[in-house]
Each structure stands twice: as C-alpha cells, then as structure tokens.
C-alpha cells in the first residue's frame with residue numbers, strides 16, 4: 001500500500017504558521033496509522049494522479065479568469081460567458097425535455113454545471129456548512145476519534161499530508177463516510193457537534209433526492225430506456241467527503257495545494273461550496289476558477305458516467321487551490337452504483353460500427369480495486385477497462 005506513490009519519501013512536518021498547527025510527520029508516525037494515513041490517498045480518486053507539468057506552484061495562485069469561448073445552447077444560461085447554470089425548477093414540468101437538453105449539453109461540453117432550484121432548502125445548506133465548520137474546529141483528539149486503522153471503516157478522517165516524492169503539500173483535511181441507507185451508517189457519524197447527525201441526515205436525504213432526479217434526467221439525455229435507468233440506479237450508493245481547507249501559507253515543498261488534480265470515482269458528484277473560492281476545473285486545457293452563488297450547487301461528471309455514456313460525457317478534471325487568508329469548506333456527495341452492479345453503456349447507446357463500446361463492463365467493486373493500482377500521470381483509472389487497451 002505504502003508503495004503506491006505518495007507514501008515513499010514523505011517525511012517532514014509542516015507548520016501552518018497562521019494556525020500554529022503541526023501536521024503529522026509520517027516517518028515517525030506509528031506504522032499502523034501510517035497505513036491508514038496513506039490508504040485514503042490511494043483509495044480516493046483525488047490523489048492518484050501525479051501533478052501535471054505546470055500545476056500549482058505557489059500560494060496564492062493567480063485567480064484565473066473564466067474562459068469565454070464556451071459554446072452556448074438555447075435555453076441554457078451561461079454565466080459570465082463561461083459556465084452553465086441550470087434551473088431545475090422545470091424538471092418535473094412540461095418543459096422537462098428542455099432541461100434534459102441543457103443537462104446533456106452541459107455534461108458533454110463542460111463536464112460540470114451549476115444548479116439552482118435543486119430542492120434542497122437554504123436552511124439545510126446553511127446548517128450543514130455550520131455543523132461541518134464546527135466539526136473541523138474541534139480539537140484534533142476529538143476529530144481523530146474517526147481516524148481508524150480499518151480502511152473499510154464506515155467513516156474516515158484524513159489529515160493534510162506532505163508528499164515529498166511529488167514535492168507537494170496537500171492541505172485538505174476531510175471526513176468521509178457512506179450515507180445510504182441512513183439507518184446503517186448514522187450511528188458511525190460524529191456525535192460532536194451534538195446536532196451533526198440530525199443536520200447531516202436531513203441534508204443528505206435532500207441531496208439523495210436531487211441527485212436521483214438529476215441522474216435520471218442525465219440518463220434520459222443519453223437516450224437510455226427506462227429499464228436501463230432503473231437497473232443502474234436501483235441499488236445506488238452515496239459517499240460523502242466533508243472537506244476542510246485551513247488557511248494555508250506556502251509550505252517548504254515546491255508545491256502547495258488544497259487538492260490535486262483528479263476526477264471523481266462517481267456517476268455524478270454534487271458539490272456544496274462555501275463562499276471562499278478555491279475550486280478550479282480544467283476547460284479547454286486551462287484551469288478555470290468556479291465562482292459560488294448562494295443556494296447553488298456544482299454538479300460534476302464522474303468516471304462512471306464517462307463509462308456509462310461510452311465517453312460522450314467525460315469526467316471532469318478539477319483541483320483545489322489554497323487560500324492564505326481564509327479557510328474554506330466543501331461538501332462533496334459522490335453517487336455510485338452498488339458494488340456488484342455491472343457498469344457499462346446500455347445497448348441502446350452502442351452501435352458496433354458507428355459507436356463501438358470503449359470499455360468492458362465492470363463492477364463498481366472492480367473499479368474501486370483498480371483505484372489501488374498505480375496509474376501513470378494523466379492516465380484515467382478507467383484505462384484498465386478499455387476494450388482496446390494498448391498498455
């Protein structure tokens with residue numbers, strides 16, 4: 001596990017001088033905890049891409065102006081000439097097919113979009129941000145109660161870490177857990193802050209409904225038939241990452257980032273961001289900063305939608321930069337099929353001559369274990385499932 005890439009050479013401590021905080025020295029860290037400290041980096045899609053050339057070098061990086069050469073689509077609102085925002089209010093109205101067209105267009109040409117009128121109440125959004133902030137402000141000993149040596153644990157708390165091999169400090173701290181069915185998992189969630197479980201249960205029930213509605217509509221935009229849609233969604237799961245990025249100054253390493261460039265191991269990911277910028281998405285080979293708007297969520301195409309759509313919709317490469325002045329929070333809800341669901345494009349999407357299948361069918365379990373294999377920089381973890389893989 002440790003040989004995966006980010007374990008080797010990780011040695012020094014890093015001080016965040018503004019927060020007077022010491023990060024773990026992985027060389028002197030107890031071996032069993034080291035295993036856990038490194039396994040999330042491996043398990044998680046986030047970190048198994050090496051930094052591409054020209055990636056984040058300094059803090060703070062320049063705030064990149066949104067690109068303005070995005071394509072337009074009738075009825076689709078393009079914010080500041082740069083990225084799509086979709087109003088979901090009409091999703092269950094006679095205008096459904098317009099909205100489906102907009103979703104399909106955004107998935108195909110951007111790999112992400114913002115949604116408003118998603119059905120998640122503003123109070124739930126404020127409450128989940130508030131309780132998440134309270135959790136991350138707790139003393140380390142309290143948070144470390146979720147730091148377990150069992151990688152298959154129902155909850156994991158990951159700290160920031162240094163990767164000396166790739167010369168980068170990754171500042172994110174996160175708490176990760178599956179969320180559905182709630183009754184199986186809720187007792188594993190933090191009981192401090194006291195309101196955490198109640199607030200999280202409400203928010204994630206809301207995101208589940210919104211994500212199912214979105215996935216159904218996105219599958220319809222691909223021309224999938226009802227039984228293919230039902231089969232794919234019947235036993236789907238959701239996995240949450242509560243992300244905390246402390247105020248962060250430049251580390252002694254060459255690079256400092258919140259989160260390295262990665263795609264998500266999901267069908268779609270729904271992201272709730274606070275008002276501090278940091279998320280950047282790759283569009284036409286340029287990093288573009290995402291602006292946040294109240295009560296608006298970001299939806300990203302994940303690897304599994306890339307496979308399901310036979311590459312019509314590509315998973316979105318994104319990263320997080322750090323901020324020396326303000327801490328930042330985000331809440332990512334990844335939707336994925338159940339472990340034994342076969343993932344692959346439905347027959348109606350494939351034509352052996354004009355649109356042959358690109359990937360073999362695979363189960364989510366197989367996909368997840370492939371994430372443990374070392375991948376070359378810029379490779380997609382889907383590559384090992386390609387039908388005509390040259391490697």
Ligand SMILES: O=C(O)CCC(=O)C(=O)O
Nearest residue numbers: 241243264279320330332
């Ligand atoms: O913090 C963000 O804006 C993005 C988080 C993210 O990409 C993830 O959790 O996979």
Ligand SMILES: [Fe+2]
Nearest residue numbers: 262263264318
């Ligand atoms: Fe992500």
